[in-house]
Amino acid sequence: MNKSIHIIGSGLAGLSCAINLSKKHGRNVILYEASSLYGGRCRSYKEKNFNCILDNGNHLIIKAYKNTFNYLKKIKSQKELIANNETFYPFVDIKNSEFWSVKPYSYIFPWWIFFGSCRPTNISLLDFIKSLKIFFAKKNQSVSSLLKKNSEIYKKFWKPFTIAVLNTHPDEASAKLLSKVIIKTLFFSNNPLKPFVVKKSLKDSLINPAIKKITKSGGNIKNNFRLKKIIFNKNLAQKLVFNKKKIEIKENEIIVLAVTPNIASKIIPNLKTPKKTNCILNLHFKLDKEYKEIKFPQNSFFVGVIGGVVDWIFRKKNILSITISAANYLDNLDNEKISDMVWEDIKKVFKINNLKKPKYKIIKEKMATFVQSPKEIYRKPKMQTKYKNIFLAGDWVDTGLPATIEGAITSGNNVANYINKF
C-alpha cells in the first residue's frame, strides 16, 4: 500500500517540499491548500477592475538565492525571470532631488564599496568601513542601535537595504540576522545581489510550473481543503480534520505543516513561533497608455525611492506597481489617502505634475512576514516537532535565512531531504 506524505499549504515551502520528495517506497504526495489559489504569499489573481492578472506583491529575487534557482530549474522555469543587463539598484531621493545607482558588484569580495561610482552619492569608503561594526552585533542589538541615524549612509544604504531584506524597520531589525545575510550573500559568489523579477506573473513563473511538475510526478493537489485540527495520540498525529473530510494517518505516513506560523501554533499545542508580523503594501496604478514621461533610470525595471512613503516602483507595461515594506504604520489610513500620498511621490520621481492619479488597486498583506527583530527570530522553531510524524516548513522555520522566497524554498527542501533519508 502507498505511504502518503500529507503536505498542508501550497506556498513555496509546501511546493518545494513536494518537488524534492523522492518517489522511494511507493510514496504518495498529497498537497492540501485552504484557499482556491495556490502560492500563498506569492500568488497572482485576476483583477476584474483592471482586466488583467495581478501579483499580490512585487517579489525581488537575487542571484544569491541558490535554492530558488535550483527550484526554478527543477520546474523548468529559469527563463521566466527577467533582469537588467547590468547589476544596479537605481535610487531617487525625492526630498533632495538626487539620483544615484548602487552597483553591488562582487566576486568573492564586495569590491564595489571601493569605487565611488558604485556607492550612493556622498558616501565614502570610510563610511562603509565604520559600518563594519554590524558584523560584531550582539544577539539583542537592532540595526539602528549600531549606526548613526542621521548619517547619509544610514539614510541612503542601511535603511532601505534593511527594510528590503528583512521587511522590518532598522529600529527593530536584528543586526545579527542582517550581518549573517551579508556574509552569506556578499562574500562568496559572483554578483550575488543581481536583482530579478518574474517575467509575466508569480503564478506563471513560480507556482503553476511547480503544480504541473507535482501532478506529472503522480502527486495529488487539493485546493479549498482547510486543515482545522489534528487529532493526536501520544507523540503521533492520528487524524487530519479538514473542512471537508477527516483523514486517518497510517503508520509511517508523514505530515508536513507548511502553513503560516499563526496557523501552525493553533494546530500544534505549545508550539513556539514568531508572533509579531509586518505588512507589505502593494499599490498598482493602471495607466491608460504607456507615458513617455515615465522614464526609469537606464531603462531599469525598477527604482528605489527615498524621502517619501514609497520604497520601490516597478514597471510592468502599463502598470506602475509600488511596494511599501514594513508598512504597519499605514494601517489606520484609508486607501484613498494612501493612494494620494503614493501618487504625490510618483509625481516627484518622474516629474509628471500634470498627470492625474490613475485607477489603482491596493493589496495589503498584513502578515507579509514576521517582524525580524532580535526577540522574534529566536522564536523560530526547528523543522522537527515533538510529534514524530509532523514536520514544519515555511519562511518562519529555522534555516538561518530571513523570511524570504529563499527561506521558504530552503525550508521545504530541508524537510524533503530529511524525509528522503528514510
Ligand SMILES: Cc1cc2nc3c(=O)[nH]c(=O)nc-3n(C[C@H](O)[C@H](O)[C@H](O)COP(=O)(O)OP(=O)(O)OC[C@H]3O[C@@H](n4cnc5c(N)ncnc54)[C@H](O)[C@@H]3O)c2cc1C
Ligand atoms: C507582498 C509581499 C512581497 C514580498 N516580497 C518578497 C521579495 O521581494 N523577495 C522575497 O524573497 N520574499 C518576498 N516576500 C516573502 C515571500 O513571499 C514569503 O517568504 C514566501 O512566499 C513564504 O512562503 P511559505 O510557503 O513559507 O508561506 P505561505 O506562502 O504563507 O504558504 C502557506 C500556505 O498555507 C496555506 N494554509 C494556511 N492555513 C492552512 C490550513 N489550515 N489548511 C491548508 N492550507 C493552509 C495558505 O493558504 C498558504 O497557501 C514577500 C511577501 C509578500 C506578502
